[in-house]
Amino acid sequence: MFNFNVEKKSNSDIFDQVKKWDLLIIGGGPAGLNAGLYAKRKGLVVGIIAKEIGGQLHNTTTVDNYLGFNMIEGKDLSNTFLDHINQLDVPILSGTNVKAITNIKPDFQIETENGKKLISKTVLMATGGMPRKLGIPGEDKFANKGITYCATCDAPFFKDKEVIVAGGGNSAVEGVLDLVPWAKKITLVHRSQFRADEILLKKLETIDKLTIHLQTQILAILGDELVTGIQVLNKKTNKKHIINTDGLLIEIGTVPNSYLIKDLVKTNQKDEVIVDNNQMTSLLGMFASGDITEQPFKQIIIATAEGAKAALAVNQYLNQNYKGE
Amino acid sequence: MAKLLNEDATKQIKEVLQGMVNKVTMIVFTKKGKCNTCKETKQLLQEVKPLNDKINVLEKDLEDDLDEAKKYNVTLAPTIIILDKDDKYQGLKFTGIPAGHEINSFLSAILTMSGKNIEIDDKTIEKIKNIDKAVDIKVFITLSCPHCPGAVATSHALAYLNDNVEATMIEAQTFMDLAREYKVSGVPKIVINDKYEIVGNQPIDAYLKEIEKL
Numbered sequence: 128m129f130n131f132n133v134e135k136k137s138n139s140d141i142f143d144q145v146k147k148w149d150l151l152i153i154g155g156g157p158a159g160l161n162a163g164l165y166a167k168r169k170g171l172v173v174g175i176i177a178k179e180i181g182g183q184l185h186n187t188t189t190v191d192n193y194l195g196f197n198m199i200e201g202k203d204l205s206n207t208f209l210d211h212i213n214q215l216d217v218p219i220l221s222g223t224n225v226k227a228i229t230n231i232k233p234d235f236q237i238e239t240e241n242g243k244k245l246i247s248k249t250v251l252m253a254t255g256g257m258p259r260k261l262g263i264p265g266e267d268k269f270a271n272k273g274i275t276y277c278a279t280c281d282a283p284f285f286k287d288k289e290v291i292v293a294g295g296g297n298s299a300v301e302g303v304l305d306l307v308p309w310a311k312k313i314t315l316v317h318r319s320q321f322r323a324d325e326i327l328l329k330k331l332e333t334i335d336k337l338t339i340h341l342q343t344q345i346l347a348i349l350g351d352e353l354v355t356g357i358q359v360l361n362k363k364t365n366k367k368h369i370i371n372t373d374g375l376l377i378e379i380g381t382v383p384n385s386y387l388i389k390d391l392v393k394t395n396q397k398d399e400v401i402v403d404n405n406q407m408t409s410l411l412g413m414f415a416s417g418d419i420t421e422q423p424f425k426q427i428i429i430a431t432a433e434g435a436k437a438a439l440a441v442n443q444y445l446n447q448n449y450k451g452e
Numbered sequence: 453m454a455k456l457l458n459e460d461a462t463k464q465i466k467e468v469l470q471g472m473v474n475k476v477t478m479i480v481f482t483k484k485g486k487c488n489t490c491k492e493t494k495q496l497l498q499e500v501k502p503l504n505d506k507i508n509v510l511e512k513d514l515e516d517d518l519d520e521a522k523k524y525n526v527t528l529a530p531t532i533i534i535l536d537k538d539d540k541y542q543g544l545k546f547t548g549i550p551a552g553h554e555i556n557s558f559l560s561a562i563l564t565m566s567g568k569n570i571e572i573d574d575k576t577i578e579k580i581k582n583i584d585k586a587v588d589i590k591v592f593i594t595l596s597c598p599h600c601p602g603a604v605a606t607s608h609a610l611a612y613l614n615d616n617v618e619a620t621m622i623e624a625q626t627f628m629d630l631a632r633e634y635k636v637s638g639v640p641k642i643v644i645n646d647k648y649e650i651v652g653n654q655p656i657d658a659y660l661k662e663i664e665k666l
């Protein structure tokens with residue numbers, strides 16, 4: 128019933144011992160973990176630094192589109208990944224953020240929030256994304272006062288309450304499904320048409336307490352001390368109206384965690400990192416994989432694949448193009 | 453009674469606890485009558501205890517052992533506090549069961565209280581040591597929140613490094629009324645001296661910034 132989820136720690140003492148790494152991977156989500164696996168198998172001196180192992184996998188209740196698993200909980204998939212790379216003894220420094228990356232040509236210096244300074248020949252940015260905000264009035268004011276971006280974390284607070292889910296992609300639909308055991312009434316609001324998979328949308332058909340408003344844009348979040356409603360624009364009728372609610376789950380995708388390297392590499396308008404066919408960024412020796420890149424389909428299997436690609440490309444770069452010692 | 457920890461979890465917890473340096477004593481306060489998760493919390497400690505011989509567990513009753521409860525500022529049940537090898541309380545507290553993801557902050561608190569080095573840079577440690585006001589940190593969590601153990605561990609590090617700081621994990625589902633009182637609708641939510649709030653698993657500097665305002 129309590130579902131104990133022990134995070135398996137790997138030995139992190141080695142981060143005080145290695146003078147120069149071949150590859151340091153920033154991020155311990157699907158992209159970073161798989162890159163660690165591939166790099167280690169190539170014999171590289173590789174380490175992973177991650178604030179939270181598993182990344183967005185932990186925000187996902189069930190994953191049913193990762194090849195080989197019909198249906199698996201996000202955290203179980205994360206543990207399965209971690210088990211695999213622990214078998215190869217890939218060192219992981221978890222629980223801390225990287226706070227700065229400097230290019231000391233041809234190498235990189237990486238500084239962590241807990242005071243470590245590490246040198247590496249190459250860096251893989253696999254820092255994924257964080258929840259995208261609606262960017263409308265009331266959103267900051269009511270952050271955590273009725274607004275949530277994590278259904279798995281916060282669903283219990285909506286017990287017997289009315290909740291609105293903003294978004295029309297897979298994660299919004301999964302958010303609705305996460306809320307079903309708790310909420311009294313659920314309203315899904317999305318500014319255009321559904322983008323979610325057909326197979327997920329089918330699951331919505333049987334939920335009696337769900338109302339769906341498509342072509343409806345949220346204009347403002349209303350409330351006093353806590354959220355009490357949202358103001359929306361019905362795009363079909365061009366009329367504004369208010370929908371009352373106790374809470375709002377926002378699931379409208381992610382923004383890339385590229386803030387550490389924005390001044391170092393080329394990014395697109397959405398701040399996503401631009402990479403070449405080998406996952407290399409515009410900066411020699413710096414690679415990027417997963418949700419941080421401009422690749423449009425933010426999925427686990429794509430992130431893991433990009434992680435593998437980057438690790439293999441790093442190996443090639445170190446053998447053929449690396450100019451240092 | 454069925455075990456709380458399955459074979460896998462037991463093995464992993466045992467492995468983590470191998471990092472313990474000195475002995476610790478955990479005191480669990482429960483109460484008679486209706487007490488949501490009291491039984492399970494006691495059971496959790498009983499299942500963790502045999503996994504390392506440096507762990508000692510005491511069971512107390514919130515009413516029968518009132519003096520003891522007062523000494524450690526315990527008012528809700530279940531609550532776990534952890535004492536170091538000299539039976540000193542450093543302000544690390546869990547109100548509600550540290551199960552689900554939160555088992556990780558529980559294990560990290562045991563390791564810390566056993567004397568395992570906390571990985572914080574010297575400059576920040578200096579800043580923490582200089583806190584000279586009484587600081588009460590409440591960290592509201594749910595057991596399904598992956599970002600919460602980090603926030604609890606950060607608060608506990610502050611408490612461990614400075615006697616003026618007390619940090620309590622509060623499991624919001626069991627203590628929903630308290631959570632409502634503090635208007636919690638998203639976790640982790642950190643409340644400092646009932647006055648300042650931090651949302652999310654933030655770096656320790658974010659805590660120090662709020663504490664400076666006190």
Ligand SMILES: Cc1cc2nc3c(=O)[nH]c(=O)nc-3n(C[C@H](O)[C@H](O)[C@H](O)COP(=O)(O)OP(=O)(O)OC[C@H]3O[C@@H](n4cnc5c(N)ncnc54)[C@H](O)[C@@H]3O)c2cc1C
Nearest residue numbers: 154155156157158178179182183225255417418425426427
């Ligand atoms: C609710 C939800 C449901 C989803 N459902 C599915 C699904 O069913 N199927 C599917 O295929 N995909 C799903 N996705 C998408 C999928 O989770 C992502 O595409 C995938 O996790 C991206 O992996 P990543 O490794 O690129 O990044 P992330 O998973 O975002 O991991 C990023 C990592 O970087 C770390 N990090 C970030 N900044 C720093 C820093 N400064 N220093 C150190 N570490 C840092 C994080 O702690 C984390 O370890 C879902 C997403 C959400 C939010």
